[in-house]
Amino acid sequence: MATEGDIRPETGDEHAPEETNDNPRGDDGLPKSFDVLIIGTGVTESILSAAISRNGHSVLHLDPREYYGGTWATFSLDQWTSKTFLETPTEASVCDLYLEDSKGALTWRNNVEQFEQLWYLKDEETKSQLMSQKRRFNIDLMPRLIAAREDIIQILITSNVSRYLEFLKISRLLTNLPPPNEDVIESIPLSRADIFTSKSLSLVEKRSLVKLIEAVLQPTSSVQDEAPLETSVPEEVETTSETFEDLVKKTKVPDKLKHMVKSSFTTLEDGFSPDGFNVEFCSRCRLFLNSIGRYGNQTPFLWTIYGISEVCQAFCRLSAVYGGIFILKRHLSRIEAKEDGFVVQTEKDEVKVKHIILGPDMQCDIIGKDRSKKEQASIVVGRAVLITKGGSIKRPDENSKPKGDGIFVYRLSGMEVIEMNHISQAVPKDYRLLQVTFPISDPETTQPCRSIVETLLSPFVQFRKHTEECMEDSVGTNSSSGAECCSEDSTTTTEETIKPQVIYGSYFKLTYSCDSLFSELYRNSRENSDNYIMTSDIGSAELTKYVLKAKSIFSTLYPDEEFLPKAPDCDEPDAMNGDDIDTSELSPAIENPVVNPEVVNEAVAQIPNDNENEGAAGEG
Amino acid sequence: MEDYRFLFKVVLVGNAGVGKTCLVRRFTQGLFPPGQGATIGVDFMIKTVDINGEKVKLQIWDTAGQERFRSITQSYYRSAHALILVYDVSSQPSFDCLPDWLREIEEYANAKVLRVLVGNKTDREDREIPTYVGEDFAQRNNMYFMETSAKEADNVEKLFMEIAHALIEQAKAREPVPEYKGNPGQSVTLNHRTPSTTSDSCCSRLL
Numbered sequence: 001m002a003t004e005g006d007i008r009p010e011t012g013d014e015h016a017p018e019e020t021n022d023n024p025r026g027d028d029g030l031p032k033s034f035d036v037l038i039i040g041t042g043v044t045e046s047i048l049s050a051a052i053s054r055n056g057h058s059v060l061h062l063d064p065r066e067y068y069g070g071t072w073a074t075f076s077l078d079q080w081t082s083k084t085f086l087e088t089p090t091e092a093s094v095c096d097l098y099l100e101d102s103k104g105a106l107t108w109r110n111n112v113e114q115f116e117q118l119w120y121l122k123d124e125e126t127k128s129q130l131m132s133q134k135r136r137f138n139i140d141l142m143p144r145l146i147a148a149r150e151d152i153i154q155i156l157i158t159s160n161v162s163r164y165l166e167f168l169k170i171s172r173l174l175t176n177l178p179p180p181n182e183d184v185i186e187s188i189p190l191s192r193a194d195i196f197t198s199k200s201l202s203l204v205e206k207r208s209l210v211k212l213i214e215a216v217l218q219p220t221s222s223v224q225d226e227a228p229l230e231t232s233v234p235e236e237v238e239t240t241s242e243t244f245e246d247l248v249k250k251t252k253v254p255d256k257l258k259h260m261v262k263s264s265f266t267t268l269e270d271g272f273s274p275d276g277f278n279v280e281f282c283s284r285c286r287l288f289l290n291s292i293g294r295y296g297n298q299t300p301f302l303w304t305i306y307g308i309s310e311v312c313q314a315f316c317r318l319s320a321v322y323g324g325i326f327i328l329k330r331h332l333s334r335i336e337a338k339e340d341g342f343v344v345q346t347e348k349d350e351v352k353v354k355h356i357i358l359g360p361d362m363q364c365d366i367i368g369k370d371r372s373k374k375e376q377a378s379i380v381v382g383r384a385v386l387i388t389k390g391g392s393i394k395r396p397d398e399n400s401k402p403k404g405d406g407i408f409v410y411r412l413s414g415m416e417v418i419e420m421n422h423i424s425q426a427v428p429k430d431y432r433l434l435q436v437t438f439p440i441s442d443p444e445t446t447q448p449c450r451s452i453v454e455t456l457l458s459p460f461v462q463f464r465k466h467t468e469e470c471m472e473d474s475v476g477t478n479s480s481s482g483a484e485c486c487s488e489d490s491t492t493t494t495e496e497t498i499k500p501q502v503i504y505g506s507y508f509k510l511t512y513s514c515d516s517l518f519s520e521l522y523r524n525s526r527e528n529s530d531n532y533i534m535t536s537d538i539g540s541a542e543l544t545k546y547v548l549k550a551k552s553i554f555s556t557l558y559p560d561e562e563f564l565p566k567a568p569d570c571d572e573p574d575a576m577n578g579d580d581i582d583t584s585e586l587s588p589a590i591e592n593p594v595v596n597p598e599v600v601n602e603a604v605a606q607i608p609n610d611n612e613n614e615g616a617a618g619e620g
Numbered sequence: 621m622e623d624y625r626f627l628f629k630v631v632l633v634g635n636a637g638v639g640k641t642c643l644v645r646r647f648t649q650g651l652f653p654p655g656q657g658a659t660i661g662v663d664f665m666i667k668t669v670d671i672n673g674e675k676v677k678l679q680i681w682d683t684a685g686q687e688r689f690r691s692i693t694q695s696y697y698r699s700a701h702a703l704i705l706v707y708d709v710s711s712q713p714s715f716d717c718l719p720d721w722l723r724e725i726e727e728y729a730n731a732k733v734l735r736v737l738v739g740n741k742t743d744r745e746d747r748e749i750p751t752y753v754g755e756d757f758a759q760r761n762n763m764y765f766m767e768t769s770a771k772e773a774d775n776v777e778k779l780f781m782e783i784a785h786a787l788i789e790q791a792k793a794r795e796p797v798p799e800y801k802g803n804p805g806q807s808v809t810l811n812h813r814t815p816s817t818t819s820d821s822c823c824s825r826l827l
Contacts, residue, residue, distance in 0.1 A: 068694070306695065309695075313695040317693055318663075320684035325685065
């Protein structure tokens with residue numbers, strides 16, 4: 001037991017790495033050298049920060065923005081409407097780069113374009129009512145559904161970062177039918193129980209769907225520990241490297257069902273690679289089907305409570321716990337390559353680092369190093385954020401018992417609409433938040449997002465003010481009482497005809513582009529070691545790719561090291577001696593999966609340990 | 621062992637060097653840490669205490685050094701039931717920063733969070749902040765107040781016990797408090813989610 005009075009160094013940082021003579025501190029207490037400098041707090045950078053710091057390497061992690069997450073950020077309503085994310089720091093938008101044989105520059109870039117927002121209901125009362133609850137909003141710049149068996153979930157579990165996070169289960173996936181029935185929305189059944197009880201499918205369709213799913217699942221049944229469908233061996237299907245079209249033909253899937261299956265397994269990226277869905281169908285279908293039920297959910301998807309930014313922050317937290325130093329709102333002004341690394345100047349400090357990792361918001365141009373088109377990637381995503389009143393897009397069936405999930409996912413005419421009510425923690429009570437995402441396959445298109453969204457979603461939500469609409473509407477008599485018809489308690493007679501009213505809408509384009517598909521921007525090779533400038537940019541919106549990128553950058557920098565080994569549990573009194581902890585001892589937070597039916601009703605999925613079906617395992 | 625009725629998340633904030641980690645360690649482990657990087661790999665600690673015969677588990681979170689450059693993640697404040705704002709009675713600057721911390725708390729923490737102001741290091745002979753000044757600040761900002769010495773173990777136990785007390789009172793006032801069903805894994809996230817059927821029940825822990 002220590003007896004000295006003030007045990008702190010001046011900086012008072014309890015978690016700082018042990019100070020050694022070769023790592024003195026600068027004026028504001030920042031050590032003068034680090035192993036890795038990371039710029040940007042998006043998901044790849046955050047995972048890397050945790051992985052590197054976790055293994056004992058020192059990390060300085062900066063973000064020129066004042067919030068965590070970059071394009072993975074989440075905002076309250078006031079932050080959203082004041083367009084916090086459009087700000088681009090001017091003073092530091094250019095950082096000079098002096099490399100051994102060339103020069104260059106780092107430029108800050110903003111990938112949100114053509115932002116447009118408007119209040120459809122202009123009355124001040126509604127507006128101020130919403131603003132008074134502004135912090136009850138959690139609006140993702142780019143919303144993310146995470147499949148329960150996606151890589152990120154595995155990493156969260158194995159690294160123990162899951163202890164910082166809570167998830168919601170998405171229990172319904174819906175789609176509109178193909179023309180001429182495009183106004184009809186049907187729920188897509190995915191689990192066996194759902195298929196049996198589904199009313200949206202005929203008996204023939206049900207049989208066909210089961211056949212299709214069995215066909216997909218057949219060859220890899222060994223990897224499923226809890227596939228939603230018990231594998232009753234199908235007779236005629238023996239292999240499944242087939243494309244979607246092949247399978248559809250083989251199992252004689254009717255058109256409506258084909259559309260529904262396509263809707264349920266499609267992703268944003270399919271909008272940019274026309275054949276992607278067809279080819280990847282089997283592997284994706286397997287991932288999704290294996291994801292169903294993992295946490296008692298009926299769809300493959302989980303949702304991060306408080307938004308996807310939490311995931312970034314959770315990894316950053318782990319990094320900090322292991323000594324990573326975080327500074328927001330700090331820019332770089334100059335980077336110079338030296339013999340054994342880089343000298344980096346920020347506004348306040350000069351630090352020496354061995355490697356630099358740049359997030360996707362930092363564009364790096366090195367003179368004389370033009371990238372070929374082949375190495376570049378770029379996609380443009382259309383986005384809309386709508387706040388609505390007056391219930392869900394899909395009226396609940398009389399018989400279906402209300403579920404506590406709070407999030408529905410719709411696939412409507414090529415758009416993904418994530419509809420959230422207050423249970424999702426994304427929006428206050430009585431309102432809904434619609435997160436709309438769609439591919440813009442022609443980046444030159446001049447049609448603004450707003451008109452695209454208003455056109456495609458008008459069968460499902462009311463953009464113009466209700467009372468105006470009611471005048472012309474054939475059902476006007478039912479809904480003549482304006483505000484009332486927006487109420488969730490509206491009588492069953494009007495339910496069929498009344499659409500949710502959009503109060504607020506914002507529209508923008510999100511560009512993901514990268515100049516180099518390679519992580520390595522610059523390498524300074526030495527006898528003993530290499531020093532790298534790496535970029536985590538991938539020009540894609542797919543979460544899995546960002547996770548893989550983190551792994552690949554890590555293995556370049558630290559080829560012999562384990563990526564994010566399990567962090568020891570530290571919440572028991574005897575688990576205090578850092579790495580001496582017996583890591584086999586599991587934290588209660590991780591060990592016990594959601595098995596309590598009441599909890600399932602609450603729709604909260606605390607990510608359990610991998611042996612989730614065991615449930616009640618005790619400690620140690 | 622894992623039989624307890626309440627679990628509360630308590631977070632500490634305040635300037636670097638005011639003794640946050642020492643408070644946690646003194647309370648959970650009964651020792652005053654030498655501070656030689658030993659806390660690497662630890663971000664929160666748990667101690668179960670007995671309050672009038674009820675087992676209460678306190679999960680106490682430390683800032684992991686992110687307070688140094690004012691870069692604490694928003695998620696750190698999420699679902700905290702109590703928040704301890706610490707300053708060093710021998711450091712005027714640490715006291716002067718309190719309004720900044722309050723602003724951050726207002727911004728990120730639950731409005732209903734129990735807020736406690738703590739002046740630490742009362743063992744120091746070079747005290748700069750008299751007790752009444754701290755007391756006054758706490759009163760004006762509607763916070764509980766206590767002075768402690770993590771080194772001498774003065775008031776540390778009392779601080780956390782009183783917080784536990786107050787939180788139980790608060791929880792009970794927010795009836796109904798269902799009997800905890802004894803699955804510690806869920807309680808980390810679900811302690812305020814009464815397993816009732818109303819979907820609103822979880823909102824109490826919101827921003």
